[in-house]
Amino acid sequence: MAVPRPIATRYARSGDVRIAYQVVGQGPFDLVFVPGFISNLDLHWEDEGYSRLLSRLSTFSRLILFDKRGTGLSDRVDTNALPSLETRMDDVRAVMDAAGSSRAAILGASEGAPMAILFAATYPERTRSLVLYAGYAHFHKWVMDPARLQGFIDAAETCWGTGATLQNFAPGRLDDIRFATWWARFERLSASPTAAAALARMNAEIDVRGVLGSIRAPTLLIHRRNDARVDPDASRYLARKIPGARLAEIRGRDHPIWTGDVNRVADLIEEFLTGTHAPPDTERVLAALLVTRISDTARLGDRMWSERSQRFHETWRMLVGRHGGRVADRHGEVMISRFDGPARAIRCAAALREAAQGIGIASAQGVHVGEVEARGPPSGLTMRVAIQIAEHAGRGSILASRLVADLAAGSGLRFSDGGRVVLDELDDPLALVEVTSEQHLEPACRSRMPVAAEPSALTVRENEVVALIADGKSNAAIAAELNLSEHTVKRHVANILMKLDLPSRAAAAAFAVRQTGPDGP
Incomplete structure (x- = not known):
C-alpha cells in the first residue's frame, strides 16, 4: 500500500500554545488520533510500521494527527509547570476546531487514552465513538509503581536520546538496528531529557477512574495480551467500567500501537468504526520465502562477530528491499524475507551470499514457495518448511524446493539436483535443488560473442x-x-x-x- 504523505503541518492555537497537526485522507468521518507518551508528526512517516498504520486509518477516515503540547512539533512548555490532563484534553478540541471537525471518532493510544477518555466524557456531542489502545485509567496501578517510575526517570535524565527506553516499550525490537536507531531519533526529536522526565511525572498523576461511567460513546478497547508497558488488566477494568465497551485482546508483547501486527489493529478499528473492514484481495497469497542463516566459522570473538553480524543485518535489509522483497521476521541470526516471485528471492539470496563472504561470515539459505497469509508476518507450513530447508543448506549454499525451480523457469537461473529430504511437516520427502548460477543475458544491441572469460x-x-x-x-x-x-x-x-x-x-x-x-x- 502506498503511504499517503501528509500535505502540510499546520498549527492550532490552544490558549497561548500552538499545537502542530496534520490531516490525511478524505474518508466519510473524522478520526482524531491522540498519541502516547511522546510523538513527532514528521518522524511517524519514517517508520514502516507507523506509516502503515496511518495509511490504513486514512483509507476509511479523514485522519487528524497532532503532537501534544510540549512534544514533537508543538510548542515547548515550562517543564516546571506542565499542563494538567484537562488542559491537554482541551488541545484535542482546539485541533478539531482548526481542522473543521465538529464531531469525530477519538483514538487514544497508551498515555493518549486518558486524554481521549476525558474528552469523550466532557464533550459527548463531539465524540462519535471511542477507541482506546493499551489504555488505562490509573498510572501507578497499571503502568508503573513509584519505584519503577523513578528508575525510568533516572534513566531518561541520563540516557535520553540514545534509544535506551526502547526496552521499556518494545523489547522485541531491541535487536532491530534500524528500528532502534529510529527510536533514538524519535526520543531526541520528540522531547528533551528534562521534558521527558517531567512528562513521566505528569503521567504518573493520571487517574480518570471517576469519569468512566459517564462515557456514552460506543467504545472499543484493544490490548496486547503480553503488553510490556501497560498491564492488560487495565483494559479489562475499562471494559467493566465503561458502559457497553467491547474488549479485543490480541497477541503481542511490544507496546506501541505501530509495532507488531499493525494490520490486525487497523482491521479491528475499521470494523468497529464502519461496521465492516475492506478485506484483502485474497486472504492467502502465493509467496516465496527466503530464510537466511549466518554463522561465525573463524572464531572471531564476541566483539568482532557482533560487529560483522550487525553489518550483515543492515546489508540484509538493504538488499531485500533492493530486490523487491519485504523484511518479514528475524530471530537472532535467522532472517526471513518475503518476495512476490521465486526468481527475486533467489537473486537476493545470491547477493546476500556474496555480501556475507565480503564481510567474512558464513551464510546458508533456503527458499520455498507456498501460500501465506496476505497480512501480517509469515507463519504456518510454508514458513516452517522454508526454515527447515535453510537448516539443511550447507555453508555458502542456496537450497530451494523443486517447486522454486519449476516456477523460475525462463528466468536465467540454473539449478542442480539437491536430493530429497524428509521433513517433519510433510508426508513425502521433499525434492530439493541447489542454485548453481545465473545466465546473464546481454542487451540485444550488442553482438553475441563466444565465451572468452579471463x-x-x-x-x-x-x-x-x-x-x-x-x-x-x-x-x-x-x-x-x-x-x-x-x-x-x-x-x-x-x-x-x-x-x-x-x-x-x-x-x-x-x-x-x-x-x-x-x-x-
Missing part, C-alpha cells in the same frame, strides 16, 4: 578446481585431492560457473582445456 576472474583455489574438472574428476575426487569437504567443492563449482557464465561442468572443463592447450594463452 582465468584471472577465478581465485587460485577455483583455478585448481576447474583444472581437476577438466581431468574428469568428480566432486568427491576433487575434495579428496584438495583436502576439502565435498560441499565446499560444490560451492567452488557454482562460483566458477557463475563467474565464467558457463552452463555446465562440461563447459567449465572445455574452458580449462582451451586455457592450457595450444590455442590458449
Whole structure:
C-alpha cells in the first residue's frame, strides 16, 4: 500500500500554545488520533510500521494527527509547570476546531487514552465513538509503581536520546538496528531529557477512574495480551467500567500501537468504526520465502562477530528491499524475507551470499514457495518448511524446493539436483535443488560473442578446481585431492560457473582445456 504523505503541518492555537497537526485522507468521518507518551508528526512517516498504520486509518477516515503540547512539533512548555490532563484534553478540541471537525471518532493510544477518555466524557456531542489502545485509567496501578517510575526517570535524565527506553516499550525490537536507531531519533526529536522526565511525572498523576461511567460513546478497547508497558488488566477494568465497551485482546508483547501486527489493529478499528473492514484481495497469497542463516566459522570473538553480524543485518535489509522483497521476521541470526516471485528471492539470496563472504561470515539459505497469509508476518507450513530447508543448506549454499525451480523457469537461473529430504511437516520427502548460477543475458544491441572469460576472474583455489574438472574428476575426487569437504567443492563449482557464465561442468572443463592447450594463452 502506498503511504499517503501528509500535505502540510499546520498549527492550532490552544490558549497561548500552538499545537502542530496534520490531516490525511478524505474518508466519510473524522478520526482524531491522540498519541502516547511522546510523538513527532514528521518522524511517524519514517517508520514502516507507523506509516502503515496511518495509511490504513486514512483509507476509511479523514485522519487528524497532532503532537501534544510540549512534544514533537508543538510548542515547548515550562517543564516546571506542565499542563494538567484537562488542559491537554482541551488541545484535542482546539485541533478539531482548526481542522473543521465538529464531531469525530477519538483514538487514544497508551498515555493518549486518558486524554481521549476525558474528552469523550466532557464533550459527548463531539465524540462519535471511542477507541482506546493499551489504555488505562490509573498510572501507578497499571503502568508503573513509584519505584519503577523513578528508575525510568533516572534513566531518561541520563540516557535520553540514545534509544535506551526502547526496552521499556518494545523489547522485541531491541535487536532491530534500524528500528532502534529510529527510536533514538524519535526520543531526541520528540522531547528533551528534562521534558521527558517531567512528562513521566505528569503521567504518573493520571487517574480518570471517576469519569468512566459517564462515557456514552460506543467504545472499543484493544490490548496486547503480553503488553510490556501497560498491564492488560487495565483494559479489562475499562471494559467493566465503561458502559457497553467491547474488549479485543490480541497477541503481542511490544507496546506501541505501530509495532507488531499493525494490520490486525487497523482491521479491528475499521470494523468497529464502519461496521465492516475492506478485506484483502485474497486472504492467502502465493509467496516465496527466503530464510537466511549466518554463522561465525573463524572464531572471531564476541566483539568482532557482533560487529560483522550487525553489518550483515543492515546489508540484509538493504538488499531485500533492493530486490523487491519485504523484511518479514528475524530471530537472532535467522532472517526471513518475503518476495512476490521465486526468481527475486533467489537473486537476493545470491547477493546476500556474496555480501556475507565480503564481510567474512558464513551464510546458508533456503527458499520455498507456498501460500501465506496476505497480512501480517509469515507463519504456518510454508514458513516452517522454508526454515527447515535453510537448516539443511550447507555453508555458502542456496537450497530451494523443486517447486522454486519449476516456477523460475525462463528466468536465467540454473539449478542442480539437491536430493530429497524428509521433513517433519510433510508426508513425502521433499525434492530439493541447489542454485548453481545465473545466465546473464546481454542487451540485444550488442553482438553475441563466444565465451572468452579471463582465468584471472577465478581465485587460485577455483583455478585448481576447474583444472581437476577438466581431468574428469568428480566432486568427491576433487575434495579428496584438495583436502576439502565435498560441499565446499560444490560451492567452488557454482562460483566458477557463475563467474565464467558457463552452463555446465562440461563447459567449465572445455574452458580449462582451451586455457592450457595450444590455442590458449
